[in-house]
Every structure is written in C-alpha cells, then in structure tokens.
Amino acid sequence: MIVLPTGLADEFEAAVKAEGAQVIDREYTNDHATDFKAILTQIRAQNADLVFVACLGGEDALVVKQARQLDYRGVLLAGATYVNKNFISRAGEASEGMYAFEQGVMLSQLPQGKVFLSRFRSKYGTDPIGFAPFAYNDVWVIVNAIKAADSTDPKVFARNCQAILPGCAGHGRI
Numbered sequence: 001m002i003v004l005p006t007g008l009a010d011e012f013e014a015a016v017k018a019e020g021a022q023v024i025d026r027e028y029t030n031d032h033a034t035d036f037k038a039i040l041t042q043i044r045a046q047n048a049d050l051v052f053v054a055c056l057g058g059e060d061a062l063v064v065k066q067a068r069q070l071d072y073r074g075v076l077l078a079g080a081t082y083v084n085k086n087f088i089s090r091a092g093e094a095s096e097g098m099y100a101f102e103q104g105v106m107l108s109q110l111p112q113g114k115v116f117l118s119r120f121r122s123k124y125g126t127d128p129i130g131f132a133p134f135a136y137n138d139v140w141v142i143v144n145a146i147k148a149a150d151s152t153d154p155k156v157f158a159r160n161c162q163a164i165l166p167g168c169a170g171h172g173r174i
Contacts, residue, residue, distance in 0.1 A: 008079055009054045024048060033059060036066050043072070050075040053082075061090035068094040075099060084127045107133055112167055137167040 013023050027039045082100035107113030120128045145160035
C-alpha cells in the first residue's frame with residue numbers, strides 16, 4: 001500500500017483485515033515525490049498480490065508507470081482520482097489492467113450529475129476527478145439553502161439543506 005492521504009488507506013486496511021486478508025506493508029510518501037522505485041522495489045520483493053495506491057495528485061500516474069517499469073505484475077488498485085481520462089492519458093499503457101473505484105453512483109447515472117458533467121467538461125475540457133463533484137455538491141446545497149432561508153446564519157439556513165438534496169452527487173444526509 002502506498003499512502004498519501006491516510007484516511008483512505010486506513011479504511012482500505014480495515015476492510016482488508018475484516019475479510020481475513022493481510023496487509024504486508026504500508027509505505028508513505030509525500031506530494032512532491034517523483035521517484036517511487038525504492039518503495040515499489042520493496043513491495044515487489046515481498047511478492048504483494050495487490051498494491052493499493054492512495055495518492056491524490058499528479059504522482060498517481062508516476063507510481064503506476066514505475067510499478068510497471070519494475071515489472072510488478074500484481075494487481076494495482078486505486079481510488080477515485082484514477083477514474084478519469086486525464087489519468088489514463090498520463091499513465092498510458094501502464095494503466096492497462098488497473099482497478100479503481102468511484103464513490104457512490106456514477107455521475108452519468110444521476111440527473112443532476114449529467115448536468116454537472118456537461119458543464120464541467122464544457123468549462124475545463126476534461127472529466128472531473130475524485131472529490132470535485134462532492135465539493136461542488138456541498139457548496140451548491142449550502143448556497144441554495146442560504147437563498148431559500150434568505151439568511152447566512154447557519155442556525156437559520158441549515159434547516160433548508162436536507163430539503164435541497166439531491167444535488168449532482170445524488171442523495172445525501174446533512
């Protein structure tokens with residue numbers, strides 16, 4: 001497991017252990033790193049069946065490329081920031097056979113999600129990554145709750161938040 005945000009890695013590790021599997025190593029890096037070969041060499045030497053990569057930034061494609069350059073043939077699994085065309089174009093052929101997950105229902109399957117995707121693609125020329133829809137959704141809910149309450153006082157507008165859902169990311173609970 002290669003980790004930047006520890007929360008996601010903590011949840012992954014807990015789920016693995018709950019299923020009776022074992023995490024054999026947990027490696028950390030930083031968001032300025034560009035060379036992951038030492039970490040990957042160590043993981044490869046331990047014959048890991050799967051490497052879970054929990055990176056959020058541009059290092060994601062580098063980790064995957066370097067793993068393949070070192071002939072790591074096990075499964076590479078990653079989170080939502082890998083589920084997009086931008087990652088695939090940066091990682092190239094190294095992304096073949098990878099697995100990645102998306103949080104919740106795919107945006108393209110939600111009515112407001114389709115609107116969000118269309119506007120995002122139109123403005124930025126690419127698909128959103130990771131948590132962008134959730135950040136947008138949260139701000140959208142709060143702004144519309146403020147408008148509905150005609151107040152910026154959280155004690156007043158908070159009552160409107162639940163009524164405004166679902167947003168682009170679907171149903172939620174506030």
